[in-house]
Amino acid sequence: MKEAIRRKRKQLGCLPRSKYDIIVRCLNGSFDVPVKKRTPEENNCLAMIRKRKDFELGDRGSLLCGGKQVLVKEDLPRFVEKMFMENKGCGARVIYNKLKVNYTGFSEQAILEILYNSKYYHEKYPRFTNKPKPKTITEEEPGKRWQIDIINMKNQSVSYMGPHML
Structure with missing residues (x-):
């Protein structure tokens, strides 16, 4: 006995919002554009519905394909x-x-x-090629951000081997 060879169905790619809406309108039954006035995108969506038999509408009107919700490319x-x-x-x-x-x-x-x-x-995850840009910081005067105080060291001189060192 030969077993039936199961063909793997091509995975559904990312659908733009316009194609998603056309397919949902077709499944709702509200798609009523005459054949002569259909755009290539509408014809493409209708052919996709004919070829793929697993499109259906969910509870909230969302598009399902094979029991899974279809994500829109923009979302x-x-x-x-x-x-x-x-x-x-x-x-x-x-x-x-x-x-x-x-x-x-x-x-x-x-x-x-x-x-x-x-x-x-x-x-x-910073890497060498994708490091985030450093934040620019503006201050009123130079050295304010470092908070360094300059003090007079004359009174605190130190003697080492004779002469006084500062």
């Missing part, structure tokens, strides 16, 4: 920052594995790019 940095702060500064692979339990529509590389462009990641 991904917010989710990455939230997971980074909750896990006290973990790396891209840990964030990816924790997010993929409930969400879909992103890659580890996308998370890594978000972390490399973020300020909170650079403050936690």
